[in-house]
Amino acid sequence: MKTKVICIASGKGGVGKTSVSINLAVALANKGRKVLLFDADLGLANCQIALGVKAKHNFGHFLAGEKTLKEILVTTQEKVTLIPGASGDRVLASLGTNEAGLIVSSFSELDGIYDYMLIDAAAGLGNSVMMFLEASNQKFIVLNDDPSSTADAYGIVKVMVEDSKKSNKSLEDIYLIPNRVESSERGKHLYAAINDVCTRFLNQPIQYLHSIEEDGQILEATRDYQSVLSFAPTSRGARDFRNLAEIVDDMKDPVVKDSHMNSISGGIQFFVENLISNER
Numbered sequence: 001m002k003t004k005v006i007c008i009a010s011g012k013g014g015v016g017k018t019s020v021s022i023n024l025a026v027a028l029a030n031k032g033r034k035v036l037l038f039d040a041d042l043g044l045a046n047c048q049i050a051l052g053v054k055a056k057h058n059f060g061h062f063l064a065g066e067k068t069l070k071e072i073l074v075t076t077q078e079k080v081t082l083i084p085g086a087s088g089d090r091v092l093a094s095l096g097t098n099e100a101g102l103i104v105s106s107f108s109e110l111d112g113i114y115d116y117m118l119i120d121a122a123a124g125l126g127n128s129v130m131m132f133l134e135a136s137n138q139k140f141i142v143l144n145d146d147p148s149s150t151a152d153a154y155g156i157v158k159v160m161v162e163d164s165k166k167s168n169k170s171l172e173d174i175y176l177i178p179n180r181v182e183s184s185e186r187g188k189h190l191y192a193a194i195n196d197v198c199t200r201f202l203n204q205p206i207q208y209l210h211s212i213e214e215d216g217q218i219l220e221a222t223r224d225y226q227s228v229l230s231f232a233p234t235s236r237g238a239r240d241f242r243n244l245a246e247i248v249d250d251m252k253d254p255v256v257k258d259s260h261m262n263s264i265s266g267g268i269q270f271f272v273e274n275l276i277s278n279e280r
């Protein structure tokens with residue numbers, strides 16, 4: 001079984017990417033899935049803090065060649081394995097060929113060990129975010145029910161569509177996760193509105209995944225450095241993330257096609273090779 005690589009992104013910051021990433025990771029782990037969570041918001045050690053882990057080493061040590069990838073992994077109480085984010089600003093874009101090769105072979109050692117690799121991306125449309133998105137099997141866009149978040153979600157889909165035209169890749173795998181919504185009906189309504197604009201102006205339909213309601217317990221859990229599933233298992237937030245995990249786990253494998261429209265399998269190795277080749 002190949003590892004399914006999912007990137008969690010948003011146009012605007014602060015809409016709940018880290019909350020979705022850690023809670024989905026924990027919900028999948030609670031179902032017995034093996035989950036690798038990559039804190040790719042290089043700059044802020046978000047996931048670590050949110051899960052109450054203090055990692056000795058991080059992705060920066062790996063990039064600097066001081067530690068192997070396996071040496072920097074930490075496993076949380078909830079049995080999620082974390083690749084801690086780098087605290088410096090060194091990004092993948094600054095890597096040389098030797099380092100790039102090292103990254104590919106290191107990541108491919110992890111391929112197949114995990115059912116999922118979730119990537120908590122940085123906010124916005126920066127190069128590294130778009131690279132992570134493009135290289136992932138599935139792209140989850142988190143947004144809130146406000147005009148600027150909606151406009152930014154549309155913006156990120158637009159850039160993905162433009163990029164996919166350049167690289168000749170099909171894009172059937174963009175999913176929306178409305179977060180902090182009043183009700184799931186409201187979330188579906190929000191999705192329908194964005195899907196309508198994406199279909200009309202970009203000729204790119206997007207998919208609805210699941211809505212997460214506004215729930216103070218999610219905020220409380222963040223303040224207590226844990227997932228809402230551990231902090232308040234009976235809360236609405238925990239329920240929404242359990243349902244989200246069910247849906248994600250039931251999803252069919254996306255068919256990834258290369259520029260010759262041949263189907264290619266996913267997996268971490270594919271993800272990293274894609275990442276490195278997109279960067280050149």
Ligand SMILES: Nc1ncnc2c1ncn2[C@@H]1O[C@H](COP(=O)(O)OP(=O)(O)OP(=O)(O)O)[C@@H](O)[C@H]1O
Binds near residue numbers: 012213215
């Ligand atoms: N459904 C929700 N209900 C209530 N509070 C929420 C919900 N989702 C997220 N929050 C809170 O919103 C705040 C921002 O969430 P989070 O850090 O996950 O956003 P982010 O998109 O990762 O931000 P950044 O762009 O800075 O990385 C956190 O305090 C979190 O607890």
Ligand SMILES: [Mg+2]
Binds near residue numbers: 017018019041046
């Ligand atoms: Mg975050």
